[in-house]
Amino acid sequence: MRKETALADTPNLKEVHFHPIDTDRLLAPVRVTHAPRVLLLYGSLRDRSFSRLMTEEAARVLTRLGAETRVFCPSGLPLPDDAEADHPKVQELRDLVTWSEGMVWCSPERHGAMTGIMKTQIDWIPLSLGGVRPTQGKTLAVMQVSGGSQSFNAVNQLRILGR
Numbered sequence: 001m002r003k004e005t006a007l008a009d010t011p012n013l014k015e016v017h018f019h020p021i022d023t024d025r026l027l028a029p030v031r032v033t034h035a036p037r038v039l040l041l042y043g044s045l046r047d048r049s050f051s052r053l054m055t056e057e058a059a060r061v062l063t064r065l066g067a068e069t070r071v072f073c074p075s076g077l078p079l080p081d082d083a084e085a086d087h088p089k090v091q092e093l094r095d096l097v098t099w100s101e102g103m104v105w106c107s108p109e110r111h112g113a114m115t116g117i118m119k120t121q122i123d124w125i126p127l128s129l130g131g132v133r134p135t136q137g138k139t140l141a142v143m144q145v146s147g148g149s150q151s152f153n154a155v156n157q158l159r160i161l162g163r
Contacts, residue, residue, distance in 0.1 A: 035068040039100035043107030043118025043154075045075055050145040051106045051118075058104050058143070072096055072121070080123040090124050097125050102139035105162065109146050109154040118154075122161050135162045 040062075042055040059069040077089040085091075097103075107118035125134040140162040144155035 035066050036062075036102060037100050038062050038067045038069045038102045038104060039096045040069060040071045040104040041106070041118065041121050042071070042074070043105075043115040043121070045117060049108075051108050051115075051143075054143055054145050055104065055106045058106070058141075062104075067102075070096055070099070074117050074121055077117075077120055077124065079120060085124075085126075093121060093124055094126070097134050100138065102141075103135065103162075104141045104143065105158045106143040106145065107154045107158060109144060109151055112151065112153050114144075114154040114157045118158070 038059075040055045040059050042049065042051040044051045055071055059071055062069050072093055074089075077093065078087055083090065085094075105118065105122075107114040110116075127133060142155050142158035142162060144152065144158070146154075
C-alpha cells in the first residue's frame with residue numbers, strides 16, 4: 001500500500017465532521033472579566049522576615065497595577081508526609097493555587113538553598129491539579145532576599161521548580 005493511500009484511507013472519519021478553520025475565532029483574544037489573580041508565597045516566619053516584607057511590597061505594587069493579590073501565610077503548614085492533604089493549611093494553599101493565574105515566590109537563601117519553609121509550600125502543591133502542573137499556563141515571578149550574600153542559589157532553585 002502506498003503512503004498516500006494509507007493516509008487517505010480513513011473510513012471511520014466522515015467529511016461532514018470536518019469544518020474549515022475559523023482563524024478569527026481561533027486567534028481571538030480571550031476576554032478576561034476580572035483583574036489578574038496573583039498568589040504570593042514567602043519563605044520565612046521570622047517577625048522581621050525580609051522575604052515576607054518583600055512579598056508584601058510586591059503585592060502592593062501588583063495591586064496598584066490592577067491585580068487582585070493574596071498572600072499565603074505558611075505558619076502552621078505541616079511538613080509534607082507529616083499530615084494528610086485535607087489539613088486546613090494545605091487546603092488553603094491548594095485552593096489559592098487553583099484560584100491564581102500567576103504566582104510570586106520569594107525566599108531567603110539559607111545554607112546555599114531556599115528555605116525549608118518555601119520548599120514545604122511548593123511540595124504541598126500537587127504536581128497535577130486538574131491534570132496540569134500548578135504553574136502551567138500561569139505567570140511565575142521568583143525573588144530572593146539575601147543578607148549580604150551574593151549567591152543566587154535560592155532564586156535558581158525557585159526558577160527550576162516553577163518550570
